[in-house]
Amino acid sequence: MSSPTSTPVGSKPSSDGLASPPSQRRRGQDSSNGDLPAMPTSPATDIASPAVHDTSLFSSPRRSVLPSEVDMSSPLIGVRGTPVRQRPDLGSARKAPQVDLHTELPSADGAVASEQAAGQKLVIWGTDVNVGTCKEKFQRFLQRFIDPTSNEDENAGLDLNEPLYMQKLEEISVIGEPVLNVNCSHVQSFDADLYRQLISYPQEVIPTFDMAVNELFFERFPDSILEHQIQVRPYNALKTRNMRSLNPEDIDQMITISGMVIRTSQLIPEMQEAFFQCQVCAFSTRVEVDRGRIAEPAVCRNCNTTHSLALIHNRSAFSDKQMIKVQESPDDMPAGQTPHTTIVYAHNDLVDKVQPGDRINITGIYRAVPMRENPRQSTVKSVYKTHIDVIHFRKTDEKRLHGLDEDSDQKLFTEERVQTLKELAAKPDVYERLSSALAPSIYEQEDIKKGILLQLFGGTRKDFSQTGRGNFRAEVNILLCGDPGTSKSQLLQYVFNLVPRGQYTSGKGSSAVGLTAYVMKDPETKQLVLQTGALVLSDNGICCIDEFDKMSDSTRSVLHEVMEQQTLSIAKAGIICQLNARTSVLAAANPVESQWNPKKTTIENIQLPHTLLSRFDLIFLMLDPQDEAYDRRLAHHLVALYYQSEEQIEEEFLDMAVLKDYIAYARTYINPRLNEEASQALIEAYVDMRKIGSGRGMVSAYPRQLESLIRLAEAHAKVRFSDKVETVDVEEAKRLHREALKQSATDPRTGFVDISILTTGMSATARKRKEEVAQALKKMIQSRGKTPAMKYQQLFDDLRGQSEAAITKDMFEEALRALADEDYLTVTGKTVRLL
């Protein structure tokens, strides 16, 4: 029993004997690291408590181990004096009853283990893990594993053709953070058997990994100084991904689940080892926690006084612990059920790593603890309490900071699914198919659906921050305007339901604060917390804004930044920051006069500032076409909606799922680039657009339109699953863009497409006419000779009488303003004075 069974856990008397480092260094470390509660302090006291050797590390609860079975006295313990740190995450706090193997167990069970006498292979009791082999395998893995295709952000800056984990060890020696994160899928691809052992017996295997890595590390970097020995933190175990699928079989296994933190507790100091001192003879003793309990010694072993021992808090060992509640992320849930929550315990340095609201992936060991037995009661509740002891946290939204695509690694597609998607993509009419699958309950409006489809796919993200331009917007913004009751809201609702990160707000009900972010004081901690609004929440998604026209001006103004720079700046209550809001905006607006007035321009109809309008790539009008053939098709469509059978509805649902996956796949894996011909075609298209206008003395295209074209062409290439943007894509982008312009930027007075309606808010002809009126007015005033002051109303009447065209009051006032700008006259109240 008292043999030096040194495990990485806990204080071991042998460590001093084996290692002979300069003791100064060690002491220095000790004092600097107050957060190492369970460190061996003095060998003397350790020897005084030989009865409590902790070997539970190598056993699951309800299993037991005979210490001598496990031959772990390898030389690494206390290598170079680096202290070992307890790993409560592996469950050393809950110790299994120690049972003498030979007396308790039938020989059949002991057979494997008892071979040790012959010096043969040993396995840890209850598992098939041989410490030596396991260690060796893992060292081989560390030394040899190469993953040339790795694209994880954690591996940034590492040479992918060199053994990955050796580089990480080097990093540890430089940075001094003694934690090695190991991706389980790497282990799996390297050695499937080792992976299986890791998943099934994490409690036994991980300490073995710890030993292996430390041996290797100190061999390589004998001079490095670490706070404590390196701890291996595996992550990305493929065992379980969804909280809902956890079941009793997962108990004591290593799992990875994703979820959202909803609550974190205060820090809980958990006693690892209690220190008792006798009040009579000052004899001291240590007792370790056994399944959450400290057995207080009743008799002092030194002086045999009963009940003389008192707990000394200051000399007891504690470790940090935090309870975290994690809730299933909304995407994982079946419809109509409430989300599940799971309790997670974080230990030591993982405490306070996550905040409520974070979306995280947790790797840990799933535990089930029977309810406490109550000696006073004969019956117990037959329920277990479950929790996860966390080994590794990985924030999923942290990746956003690195600017990597959110969906990578997140959405896994099965081989067959990818195959079906690719088959679908290979069809020549995939674009039409997808657009008709979009919101089938909404009739026709093919071009609008196509536009929204392209918006769902989005352009390619480009980074020009080196050249000072910053991020180049890849998201397509769309505005739908038109008569009420043309199912705009329905289309928005559909899109909102289709995309995983959609947000739906109504212009009427939302304020600038609700859209952007606001600062809130947490009632408990009095801490200021930044709460994000719809635009930030829909980062990498689509923000659907209904009743865009009803939005207040101040709210709308925040959209300016979002829609071009794709960021949100906040300066509130001492918090100044810039948040990413790479969201596509899909907005719907009603005309001001309830019915669309075809005699007016878009701007006049919806009364939105042109600065905002020009940020929309596509502006569609949803108008009632008022045509018999259309009516007939519409009626047919609607009636069909009401009597279609269940099967037909089924079919459609399948379509929606396919569409979802198709979009997710394309967004994740397809990043098309322009090829030579396509760029040429784009240039031509742009030049053509400019030419159209120049003939009539107006500008019909701006660089913004070119950017829109590029985005649309890229999106169309994505629809085809093509890595190259080709001429067909540009053609479609051109067609769609022209279609949208034709609808929204046609000057009602001339019938020409005039982009300046959208960019300056006024058509070129209107501007021309304004000038003409001003000139006419000036002429009229000049013809009157020297009259320094005139009546406003009289002047207006005179001008109306003189002019052939009808002059409205607005036009008159505009003309006056124009003349005032020329410093020709001033208007004061009801009189007009010449200067």
Add this chain to the structure above:
Amino acid sequence: MPSSHDWINKPLGVVEAMFAQSNSNPEWEAKVLEYFKGQLREKESHSWVPSLNDVPLHYLKPNSLVKFRCLVQDMFDPEFYMGVYETVDPSTKANVLRCGKYKDVTECGVDLNSRNTVTAERQTFYCVPIPGESPWAKESYGCSSQARVVPSTSYVPSRQKRSYEEDDDDMDTQPQKQREPHTEPHGNGDSKRQETEAPSSQTTAPSDCSSHLDLNFPLPGERGPACLVKVYEGLDSFKLNDTLEIYGILSVNPVLTVLGEEKDPSLLLLNPTESMETPEEQRAHDPPASLVPRLHMLYARPLQHNNPLLPSAPTEDQSAFVSSFLVEMASVRAELLAYLTHVLLGDGLAAEYLLLHLISNVYTRRDVLPLGKFTLNLSGCPLNSYTERLYQIVQQLVPCSYRLSMSLHTMNSMRLVPKKDYVANRLVSGALQLARNTSLFLDETQLEQGQLDSSGVRNITALGNLISWQKVDYDFSYHQMEFPCNINVLVTSEGRSLLPSDCQVPLQPQVTPPNMEEYLTTIHMAQFTSQINKFRVYLSLARTLDYSISDEVTKAVEDDFVDMRKDDPQSVTAEDLHRMLVVARLLSLSLGQTTLSRDGWMRAKHIDMLRRSRTEQQKSLNGNEP
């Protein structure tokens, strides 16, 4: 006879016998379910099972089979329990395997380290009685269960009878009545003193309980037992807000409460399992079993409707019932229409629309669009308690209903949308957490001018979403979750409602009775109960009928629509066609016709035209007023 009822009185005995026979063959679990299902399938047998809804908890025997008609209000996290465990028999010292299924507590001396322990998973649902259940439905359910008697214990029936009488008037006093026998030994027979003391304790005790423990009913002022239902099989088939009739084993073991309440602060630090629950959470998840009993589910039947007058299960009985009723359908409709016309002060058109509204039902969803909903806005309602009386009449006709008086105060203060409380880890219910086909009566005449605060705006938005999309976005603090629903919304208002609606009918009273109250009461009194019962059956039945449109009629409808558009494209839009199709559907169903006929379509068009001309008339009237 008594032996045949063992499955009701001692279901655990049946379970254990099967477990003992099984020799750890896992098939025994399926056998148990099959057995109970078989028993319940027998004619009338389900009416022998006492219901938690009618019988007060303290009259029910612990560990007996009971049923509960309820709504799944919240779903707690799954829990692991000892499915099979080993105990040491104290007398023989032999190890015995025991079954932990359908039980809350284990027997003494569990060997936690035994290798034979089987851990299994179950989930707890928090169930409440169906919100807004009309008194007549409750009564009728109670009456039908009156027939059943628990034969093994002679005293139970008499007590039951007493409970029915009291059910309606003084539920509050019941817990005390039960307490009396317990206090008697202490009082040493001084019965007189007891009588005087009892009332004082009566008044305090219930209020204490309610403040201490919020039973989380969706609607204010609801009563009845809430129940923690332990579900073992088919976890995925249940959804939030499902209405179920659950048959299960009642467990009111006082140990549950003791374990929950016993808290030793010194142990909290050391024992991790205790410290993870806040007091709020404990209160929500482990309420005293005497208030919130546990029910171990053996069998659950989803309720298609909550009308006690209709055969419940979709069996041959039901189809026979339906076909026999279809014959009467048209005549019952005429009578109901006449009745509603009286109620709506002689306005036949409004009565017609109200009737259509009452049988409307979201029968399917096309992507986001719910089909079949028919929200009616009855504008121009007379003030002064007319709407209240109108609601009472609606309540008499439908099994579930709720009147939401939209006064400023209620809109600002009431919680309509359920919200997740992360501290107590439960879903705090709101008034919009309703069972399917509940009639929600929004009384906008109560709304006065004033300021809506932010929660008021949220409530109005929630109502708008409910009406337009038939969904409620539950507030999960970090995100919202959408729950589809199927609620019939009727809005009464003075002018046009501020809420959206599918159809607005301005009320045009033909009579102006001097005393409204009296007028409506007389109308109501004039109806026989049998007549009213016919109406009730009619409304529930019409809703469940199938419906289709033939190709021929489809063509006619299309032609009609094109023609209408030709005449006046401005006035007829896709929206109008949507509405007319729904009206046509409901009109056909209300007459018991399951296909749309050309006549039916013309009728629908006709009444829609009448309605529109009335709204336009109203508009022009209003236009002239200022």
